[in-house]
Amino acid sequence: xxxIGDISPILxxxxxKQSLHLYVDLLGFANAEWGGDKSTGVTWDGRTIPLCRGxxxxxxxSVARRI
Numbered sequence: 001x002x003x004i005g006d007i008s009p010i011l012x013x014x015x016x017k018q019s020l021h022l023y024v025d026l027l028g029f030a031n032a033e034w035g036g037d038k039s040t041g042v043t044w045d046g047r048t049i050p051l052c053r054g055x056x057x058x059x060x061x062s063v064a065r066r067i
């Protein structure tokens with residue numbers, strides 16, 4: 001059986017500017033170099049949490065396997 005090596009939640013946000021203010025300005029994460037108003041990521045210690053407004057990150061859970 002294969003082991004799970006990494007889990008990355010995609011957080012659904014309603015206001016990207018406000019979410020970045022929380023994660024970057026208040027909590028100390030770094031904003032990813034990529035992204036925009038619909039999706040971006042915040043990083044801490046080499047790990048990224050994707051933030052998405054719209055398409056991905058809907059409430060609930062999904063799992064994808066990377067090979």
